[in-house]
Amino acid sequence: MSYACIPIRTHLVRPGEDIAGVVERYVGRIAEPGDVVAISESVVAIAQGRAIPYLNVRPGLAARLLSRLPNKEGSMGTPQAMQLAINEAGLPRVLLGVAAAGLGRLIGRRGVFFLVAGRDLAQIDDIAGTLPPYDDCITLGPKDPAAVARQIKERVGIDTAIVDANDIGKVDVLGLSGGITVRELEELLAPNPAGNDDQKTPIVLLRPRREGSGND
Amino acid sequence: MTEPAITNIRASITGEGAGERSRILIEATGTFRYSLTALSPTSGSIHISGAVLGAPEEDIAVDDGLISRLAIRRVGPEEAVVDIQLELPAPVEASTEPGLPFGLAVTFPRPAAYRWLAGKYILIDPGHGGRDTGGRGPINLLEKNLTLKIARQVHQYLLGYGANSTLTRASDGNVPGVRRFGPVALGRMELVLLVHLGVEKKGTRGVRTVFRTQGAHDLAAAVNSRLVRKTGFPNRGVVGDSSLPPALRRALKFRGPVPVIEIEPACISDQLDEGWLRSPVFIEKVALATVNGLRDFYAACEGKRASS
Numbered sequence: 474m475s476y477a478c479i480p481i482r483t484h485l486v487r488p489g490e491d492i493a494g495v496v497e498r499y500v501g502r503i504a505e506p507g508d509v510v511a512i513s514e515s516v517v518a519i520a521q522g523r524a525i526p527y528l529n530v531r532p533g534l535a536a537r538l539l540s541r542l543p544n545k546e547g548s549m550g551t552p553q554a555m556q557l558a559i560n561e562a563g564l565p566r567v568l569l570g571v572a573a574a575g576l577g578r579l580i581g582r583r584g585v586f587f588l589v590a591g592r593d594l595a596q597i598d599d600i601a602g603t604l605p606p607y608d609d610c611i612t613l614g615p616k617d618p619a620a621v622a623r624q625i626k627e628r629v630g631i632d633t634a635i636v637d638a639n640d641i642g643k644v645d646v647l648g649l650s651g652g653i654t655v656r657e658l659e660e661l662l663a664p665n666p667a668g669n670d671d672q673k674t675p676i677v678l679l680r681p682r683r684e685g686s687g688n689d
Numbered sequence: 690m691t692e693p694a695i696t697n698i699r700a701s702i703t704g705e706g707a708g709e710r711s712r713i714l715i716e717a718t719g720t721f722r723y724s725l726t727a728l729s730p731t732s733g734s735i736h737i738s739g740a741v742l743g744a745p746e747e748d749i750a751v752d753d754g755l756i757s758r759l760a761i762r763r764v765g766p767e768e769a770v771v772d773i774q775l776e777l778p779a780p781v782e783a784s785t786e787p788g789l790p791f792g793l794a795v796t797f798p799r800p801a802a803y804r805w806l807a808g809k810y811i812l813i814d815p816g817h818g819g820r821d822t823g824g825r826g827p828i829n830l831l832e833k834n835l836t837l838k839i840a841r842q843v844h845q846y847l848l849g850y851g852a853n854s855t856l857t858r859a860s861d862g863n864v865p866g867v868r869r870f871g872p873v874a875l876g877r878m879e880l881v882l883l884v885h886l887g888v889e890k891k892g893t894r895g896v897r898t899v900f901r902t903q904g905a906h907d908l909a910a911a912v913n914s915r916l917v918r919k920t921g922f923p924n925r926g927v928v929g930d931s932s933l934p935p936a937l938r939r940a941l942k943f944r945g946p947v948p949v950i951e952i953e954p955a956c957i958s959d960q961l962d963e964g965w966l967r968s969p970v971f972i973e974k975v976a977l978a979t980v981n982g983l984r985d986f987y988a989a990c991e992g993k994r995a996s997s
Binding site for chain 2: 477479480481482483484499502503504505527540541545546550551599600601602605608609672674678680682
């Protein structure tokens with residue numbers, strides 16, 4: 474099925490906000506049967522209070538050493554982000570990931586660290602990786618995104634996906650209540666209709682295109 | 690079927706060269722009616738009817754050098770108004786984009802807003818290079834690489850607006866002072882822009898602009914003001930410091946006075962600033978703000994000449 478992608482501008486979501494309430498406010502009255510909402514994982518994480526000021530993180534020796542290894546353009550280049558990754562996944566898993574990444578590098582494979590240490594670590598946004606006023610925070614991935622997607626579906630009645638999309642065409646579907654396939658989501662969100670700058674459109678409404686409805 | 694709702698408003702720069710435009714796009718889940726009203730040469734509004742305002746009421750700072758601000762507000766159950774504030778008068782065009790989302794694009798041509806830069810000879814020096822790495826950030830980003838990224842982007846903008854821009858280096862490498870600043874002595878350079886990053890004590894971050902020659906204060910202030918506004922960074926101020934690279938000093942002696950300013954759009958020594966410097970969007974913002982500051986200065990000079 475073909476879908477139209479409609480970016481939805483919202484207010485700046487704050488820690489502690491009810492994310493289902495945000496979806497209800499902006500999408501509830503315009504949703505139609507068959508619509509699906511795709512919500513940026515970082516806004517879910519912010520609402521869950523998982524944006525942590527970097528000055529509040531005290532990196533240990535392991536984090537300081539390990540943070541020297543990844544690409545500086547990536548999301549775990551600072552000791553603080555590495556410390557939070559260690560807190561999330563545990564030092565043994567992170568070390569295993571680092572070892573695997575080293576081997577991966579030898580054979581020219583990227584992303585091996587996250588395959589071994591945990592996919593959830595790939596959702597960490599380092600310092601300045603999120604819009605102000607959260608730019609001085611390291612934003613962890615959302616907690617239990619599949620459950621969040623289900624809760625929104627139950628409350629608002631719209632199938633929901635929690636996604637991590639970026640400007641280089643990479644889409645990770647972290648939670649999905651149904652209504653659309655992961656493959657379809659990956660294709661639809663690859664151009665990143667929500668944007669990666671300061672667009673403030675953390676929700677994308679996906680509406681099935683119906684022949685003759687004029688929405689094509 | 691629900692009533693159409695306005696779901697998004699955003700401003701962007703589209704096109705290149707003579708076709709470059711500032712564009713406001715208003716998106717909705719269905720068609721709506723609109724009318725444009727000019728309130729003054731630099732302000733106007735779009736009245737929208739037949740759609741509820743689904744997006745939040747908001748003031749949006751655009752600061753792209755032509756569009757200063759936008760504000761969207763609800764004025765009735767199915768009516769909204771978008772107020773537009775421009776920096777300079779510009780002709781407007783509106784067109785609709787059918788489909789879903791339905792879009793109303795309101796555009797303003799940009800090149801005329803930069804006419805003061807056309808034909809200006811500007812030398813841009815990305816600080817350091819080669820073995821001279823300059824400052825090093827907490828996660829080991831190097832000043833020489835970041836100054837190059839910023840300088841290249843400024844150079845591209847200036848060329849696009851018809852300036853005769855020259856880079857002292859276009860890649861990493863040690864460029865001797867004589868080669869860097871030779872164009873000042875030999876050519877018709879009207880401005881030298883040094884690009885650096887701050888290296889400061891812990892806790893200090895933000896924008897600073899240094900005027901390195903007498904009479905360049907206003908130029909530095911214009912650029913600094915733009916940088917602070919566009920980045921939202923703390924302002925470390927506009928300061929005077931007459932120290933110059935020896936080769937540049939010699940070139941200026943030979944050539945006569947040319948304004949020299951140095952931008953420091955961020956402190957590489959600060960972890961948050963260094964984080965921002967990793968972002969291509971931030972580099973783009975810094976470059977645009979710098980060019981807008983130069984434009985403001987030259988436009989003000991012309992205004993002063995005209996009034997005298």
